[in-house]
Amino acid sequence: MGAAPETPVRGAGPGAAPPTAPRRSGVQVLLLALGVVLLSVAAMVFLFFAFVVADLEMRSLITAAVSVIVLVLAWFLRARRLPGTAEGVSAVGAVLLVLDAWIIRANGLFGTERVESAAYWGAALLVVAAVLAGAGILSRLRLPRLAAAALAPAGVFLGGFAIAPDDEVATGLWLGGTAVALLGAASRFIGPRPERIIVRTFGFTGGGIALATAAWALPSVGLGAFWSFLAVALVWAVVLIASPSSAAGTSGWRVLASVAVGLSVPLAFVLGIALDRGTTTVWLAPGLAALVTCAIAATRRMGAVRRDALPALLAASAVALAATLPALLIALGGLASLASDVIGLWALSATA
Numbered sequence: 001m002g003a004a005p006e007t008p009v010r011g012a013g014p015g016a017a018p019p020t021a022p023r024r025s026g027v028q029v030l031l032l033a034l035g036v037v038l039l040s041v042a043a044m045v046f047l048f049f050a051f052v053v054a055d056l057e058m059r060s061l062i063t064a065a066v067s068v069i070v071l072v073l074a075w076f077l078r079a080r081r082l083p084g085t086a087e088g089v090s091a092v093g094a095v096l097l098v099l100d101a102w103i104i105r106a107n108g109l110f111g112t113e114r115v116e117s118a119a120y121w122g123a124a125l126l127v128v129a130a131v132l133a134g135a136g137i138l139s140r141l142r143l144p145r146l147a148a149a150a151l152a153p154a155g156v157f158l159g160g161f162a163i164a165p166d167d168e169v170a171t172g173l174w175l176g177g178t179a180v181a182l183l184g185a186a187s188r189f190i191g192p193r194p195e196r197i198i199v200r201t202f203g204f205t206g207g208g209i210a211l212a213t214a215a216w217a218l219p220s221v222g223l224g225a226f227w228s229f230l231a232v233a234l235v236w237a238v239v240l241i242a243s244p245s246s247a248a249g250t251s252g253w254r255v256l257a258s259v260a261v262g263l264s265v266p267l268a269f270v271l272g273i274a275l276d277r278g279t280t281t282v283w284l285a286p287g288l289a290a291l292v293t294c295a296i297a298a299t300r301r302m303g304a305v306r307r308d309a310l311p312a313l314l315a316a317s318a319v320a321l322a323a324t325l326p327a328l329l330i331a332l333g334g335l336a337s338l339a340s341d342v343i344g345l346w347a348l349s350a351t352a
Helices: 026-053 056-079 083-107 109-114 117-139 142-163 169-189 193-216 224-242 252-277 284-299 303-351
Strands: none
Touching: 056 083, 056 117, 083 109, 083 117, 083 142, 117 142, 142 169, 142 193, 169 193, 169 224, 193 224, 193 252, 224 252, 252 303
16 A cells, blocks of 8 residues: 555666667777777887897897787786777787797897798797687687688698708699698688688698699609699598588588599599600590599499589599590591591502
8 A cells, every 4th residue: 555656667668779789989999099009119119129238039039028928918908808909909919929930030040040941931830820829719819819820821831841852842832732731621620710711711722732733743753743643632532521511502612622623633644644654645644534534423323422523523524525635636637647648549549
């Protein structure tokens, strides 16, 4: 009887609008960009002062320490719920780490002048990528992980290139490309989708480089083109197995990998065996390519790989068709010579 009337709760009615996430204004974005720029300028001034008063080894150590301090500061800002500012600060730390690697190489510090350039940069980029990946995982920042996903394939490619002899550039490109392709296949185990796409894109690019340079790889090895194309085919098969698939149909990644397998396997026989033996075995090239095409066509009967076998079949058929052209030209030349001989004999018998 004497109870006071209840006061309606604001926003509790059926027509109340749901709360929206706070949005940054233009002034906030401007202040964020200005803070990142000022922090970068302060880091540059500090590094300049360190370069004036310290020796070469100490300069590189100071740069590395500043890079770590900047990454720790980014983690602190992320913990204080300032993710935008933390991402900007982490970008400065990533740039400083790469700059420190360049300083060490440019000044030949710590005995790096005795290391070949590609080998040094491959190892340096892998170390920087590992540091950034660890910092991104611990601080839950996205930009360090994205930078690590871009730097790791470059380091793997340079490391593979450094293994080849100095006078075999094609072999170095082939080794680096196959290594990056295998790294792209391993991207299936990377959790965040943007980082996985970056690594996979670099992997497909490396596989394309390996396929394009396989014909000139391993020149000092017997049947080097044959073995290099077979290795590329094996790597692309691994990439095909590791590529994502969907119930709706074959993804673009799997189509590209299937086409690469269909190109590399017949090319191993056409360029690796038939053409390396001389022009007398020009008839062997289309025959071997046709056998590979028939083998790939037979795999289309298997339900598990039916959709993936069609792009490979079309690519192998194109290689087999191109391999028949030299044989057709030789056959036409032989027929023309035979026809001219027959006509000459007929004319001679007619005049006699």
